[in-house]
Amino acid sequence: MRGRLGRECVYVPSCRFGLYLALRHWCPPGGRVLMSPVNDDVILFVVLAAGLRPVQAPLDPLDASVDVDAVPDAVWGSLSAVLTTNLYGNPDPAPRLRARCDALGIPLLEDAAHAIGSEVGGRPVGGWGDASVFSLSKHAGAKAGGMLAVADPGQREALERAGRDLLTPGRVTAELAYVVRPFVEAAVRGLGLRSAAWATLRLLGLTEREEIRMPLRPAELVRAGEAAPGLEPYDPWVRVDLHDYRLRSGRLRLGRIGRRLDRLDETLAACRAGTELLLSTRWAGPRAAGGPGGRVQPLFRVPLFVADRDAAIRALARRGIVVGYLYDPPLDDYAGAAFTDLSPAPEGARWFARHALPVDPLRARAVVAVLEECGARPAQMPGEAGPESTAAEGPVPRGPAPSRG
DSSP states (O other), X not given: OHHHXXXXXXXXXXXXXXXXXXXHHHSOTTOEEEEOSSSOHHHHHHHHHTTOEEEEOOBOTTTOOBXXXXXXXHHHTTOSEEEEOOGGGOOOOHHHHHHHHHHHTOOEEEEOTTOTTOEETTEETTXXXXXXXXXXXXXXXXXXXXXXXXXXXXXXXXXXXXXXHXXXXXXXXXXXXXXXXXXXXXXXXXXXXXXXXXXXXXXTTOOSOSSSSOOOOHHHHHHHHTTOSXXXXXXXXXXXXXXXXXXXXXXXXXXXXXXXXXXXXXXXXXXXXXXXXXXXXXXXXXXXXXXXXXXXXXXXXXXXXXXXXXXXXXXXXXXXXOXXXXXXXXXXXXXXXXXXXXXXXXXXXXXXXXXXXXXXXXXXXXXXXXXXXXXXXXXXXXXXXXXXXXXXXXXXXXOXXXXXX
């Protein structure tokens, strides 16, 4: 990772843990952090755990990147930091955000969980901020691990020390479960037991999400806020989908993560090819040409836009293709003004969160075949004339949410 980014990197057990370290290191408690409302709710709780106030940014509805020009001057002047998201690997406008942060004298922090291999402004995503965090659960497929990269190598020792103090001791049972998990998942897929396994987990009460968003539990959240900053009070929210998020990694875990990283370039090439195919379809948005110079990014998920997203999700599920990484509703609609500053222009985030169908580029051909077969129609883009389909306003079907690192 140092070679990819040209920056010093600190291994962390998860992206969310690395983000917490960065927020605590660069932001004073009580500060305000501009962030995207189309993001995993875990990230909202990490910001709160760091003793900070989330401030939801207006977004470009076509790729969910921060709309820099729509952020009011009064909001810019109140911030302690800016946190990018680079949703699904589509870069936020890091060069412009870097310039804004420099003018204000505040740090730029990059959440690059979805964006290993993406580029913006001639640099890799993660090469613009004072710090950036990566998830090795995503493109690398390691289902554990993360990286915290820093612009100033002199900050590395302090971050490593802070991280060691917050880690929980490693457990032999956790290491063995991590090693066995890929074989169990392969057996479940091979035997066609995905639906039965999910139903069993729900019956036993072992799932933490009945909806896309986890339960907010506002009264408990208020009590947790009285003890912020700190991970312990917010652990019931921060650990959702990944209970080992701050577990000290053992040799078995690190060995498997290393082997997955060894194949990262191969995976990125396959993601880029799948992304290119999906962006050539009629369900791609008007930004389908890719990045600077038309170069396609190796997206982690490709957001397609169909008129009836729920029907498309069901059709894909029937073929064993699970659609995860949905972030609907936006975080300000989910958390409300009690826990975050609301976006001054929420429409872009709402449109994207409700219409984006994020699909795995590694299954691009199968996805295209299913969408063609079920007759999925492209969604009406923002600003286009004509009636919008009402079918897309129904509830999203229940299903397994992939682990978020």
